[in-house]
Amino acid sequence: xxxxxxxxxxxxxxxxxxxxxxxxxxxxxxxxxxxxxxxxxxxxxxxxxxxxxxxxxxxxxxxxxxxxxxxxxxxxxxxxxxxxxxxxxxxxxxxxxxxxxxxxxxxxxxxxxxxxxxxxxxxxxxxxxxxxxxxxxxxxxxxxxxxxxxxxxxxxxxxxxxxxxxxxxxxxxxxxxxxxxxxxxxxxxxxxxxxxxxxxxxxxxxxxxxxxxxxxxxxxxxxxxxxxxxxxxxxxxxxxxxxxxxxxxxxxxxxxxxxxxxxxxxxxxxxxxxxxxxxxxxxxxxxxxxxxxxxxxxxxxxxxxxxxxxxxxxxxxxxxxxxxxxxxxxxxxxxxxxxxxxxxxxxxxxxxxxxxxxxxxxxxxxxxxxxxxxx
Amino acid sequence: xxxxxxxxxxxxxxxxxxxxxxxxxxxxxxxxxxxxxxxxxxxxxxxxxxxxxxxxxxxxxxxxxxxxxxxxxxxxxxxxxxxxxxxxxxxxxxxxxxxxxxxxxxx
Numbered sequence: 051x052x053x054x055x056x057x058x059x060x061x062x063x064x065x066x067x068x069x070x071x072x073x074x075x076x077x078x079x080x081x082x083x084x085x086x087x088x089x090x091x092x093x094x095x096x097x098x099x100x101x102x103x104x105x106x107x108x109x110x111x112x113x114x115x116x117x118x119x120x121x122x123x124x125x126x127x128x129x130x131x132x133x134x135x136x137x138x139x140x141x142x143x144x145x146x147x148x149x150x151x152x153x154x155x156x157x158x159x160x161x162x163x164x165x166x167x168x169x170x171x172x173x174x175x176x177x178x179x180x181x182x183x184x185x186x187x188x189x190x191x192x193x194x195x196x197x198x199x200x201x202x203x204x205x206x207x208x209x210x211x212x213x214x215x216x217x218x219x220x221x222x223x224x225x226x227x228x229x230x231x232x233x234x235x236x237x238x239x240x241x242x243x244x245x246x247x248x249x250x251x252x253x254x255x256x257x258x259x260x261x262x263x264x265x266x267x268x269x270x271x272x273x274x275x276x277x278x279x280x281x282x283x284x285x286x287x288x289x290x291x292x293x294x295x296x297x298x299x300x301x302x303x304x305x306x307x308x309x310x311x312x313x314x315x316x317x318x319x320x321x322x323x324x325x326x327x328x329x330x331x332x333x334x335x336x337x338x339x340x341x342x343x344x345x346x347x348x349x350x351x352x353x354x355x356x357x358x359x360x361x362x363x364x365x366x367x368x369x370x371x372x373x374x375x376x377x378x379x380x381x382x383x384x385x386x387x388x389x390x391x392x393x394x395x396x397x398x399x400x401x402x403x404x405x406x407x408x409x410x411x412x413x414x415x416x417x418x419x420x421x422x423x424x425x
Numbered sequence: 426x427x428x429x430x431x432x433x434x435x436x437x438x439x440x441x442x443x444x445x446x447x448x449x450x451x452x453x454x455x456x457x458x459x460x461x462x463x464x465x466x467x468x469x470x471x472x473x474x475x476x477x478x479x480x481x482x483x484x485x486x487x488x489x490x491x492x493x494x495x496x497x498x499x500x501x502x503x504x505x506x507x508x509x510x511x512x513x514x515x516x517x518x519x520x521x522x523x524x525x526x527x528x529x530x531x532x
Binding site for chain 2: 051052087088089090091095201202205208209212217218219220221222240241278280281305328333334335337338340341347348349350351352353354355356
């Protein structure tokens with residue numbers, strides 16, 4: 051077992067794996083500790099696969115746009131595995147006047163950040179996706195958005211980083227960080243102490259307790275996300291979909307199945323019992339939501355359901371930052387359900403931050419100390 | 426339990442039955458499963474997420490034991506040490522219009 055390295059990454063999700071890959075590519079000696087028994091077991095393999103810019107907070111948009119321009123199109127080739135990236139646009143659908151207002155607001159904000167996104171009318175929506183029901187009356191359209199396979203992408207980063215020499219250990223939960231002479235140095239686990247010159251905490255909501263052991267807190271909560279998967283269907287459409295109401299999202303995968311996420315409205319009030327069990331009502335209400343948009347899917351069979359936990363930040367924007375009070379400590383958490391799409395860009399820039407101190411995309415909007423009381 | 430993903434499990438050696446289909450729903454071969462283990466997929470869950478073995482119509486009810494046995498042999502450990510992948514609802518493929526029904530009996 052290798053217990054000393056230049057950089058220790060706590061968390062083997064897409065953020066940890068991508069950062070490990072870009073660091074090892076720079077020749078940095080990296081160890082990754084994953085608390086669960088599996089790589090990519092949190093939000094990284096429990097999300098709808100969206101690789102999108104539209105609808106994102108203006109603080110997060112430059113990172114999302116940079117990743118889509120510079121990393122996603124070549125990712126399969128770079129990692130030597132098909133991550134099923136499809137860039138066929140994102141439709142955010144509306145059924146009412148109120149939805150149209152919400153969509154117009156989101157669109158205006160994104161356009162002012164330089165994103166190519168526009169409002170389209172009923173007829174244009176139907177031209178792009180003829181399967182939609184007549185209830186859809188408006189949509190925002192972002193042609194450069196898309197989707198990919200979260201499990202394949204996360205494991206492809208892992209595989210490549212491992213191949214380049216990064217050390218991965220699963221089933222090793224970190225209970226505490228310790229400082230030595232004013233710098234973070236040690237991570238305490240049931241299998242002993244792991245040491246490193248620099249430590250990145252990228253453990254989803256678990257980051258909160260870990261960073262808390264050196265006095266750092268990121269305001270976030272856990273929110274359940276649930277998805278349903280259909281059996282393979284004939285090809286229907288290639289776009290990523292969402293709605294103004296955010297009541298469902300999803301796409302048809304390369305495999306042919308549809309993956310749809312949906313909301314019941316109770317997500318913010320569920321307590322984490324330590325499992326990722328689907329609720330008894332989640333899949334049913336997602337089915338009802340989807341059938342209103344896609345009547346022809348009423349006979350499609352659901353083959354499985356799954357759920358996960360989102361590390362939802364107080365302001366809905368991730369934290370990716372060096373921690374000033376604890377030299378050597380870096381945070382990448384609170385991705386708020388957006389971590390998959392910006393995962394590669396986040397990993398690339400975090401590797402730069404850790405190895406070089408300078409990043410291609412400005413990380414200032416993601417600082418850990420941006421949260422201030424309202425009065 | 427700690428699982429060192431860089432421990433030496435020996436090289437991948439091609440075998441004559443590598444073309445044998447193990448997951449019939451997704452048409453995943455024994456060779457692909459063995460290859461995945463050498464690529465670092467040391468658990469049944471990761472093999473499933475990486476290859477789709479056990480993600481088809483039967484949700485692994487046919488092949489999960491076989492996948493487990495192949496992975497265990499490749500890792501040089503007892504199959505008893507490998508956790509099966511999670512079983513997921515519904516038990517049988519169920520139409521959206523049935524699963525989405527709020528009340529009343531199924532027609």
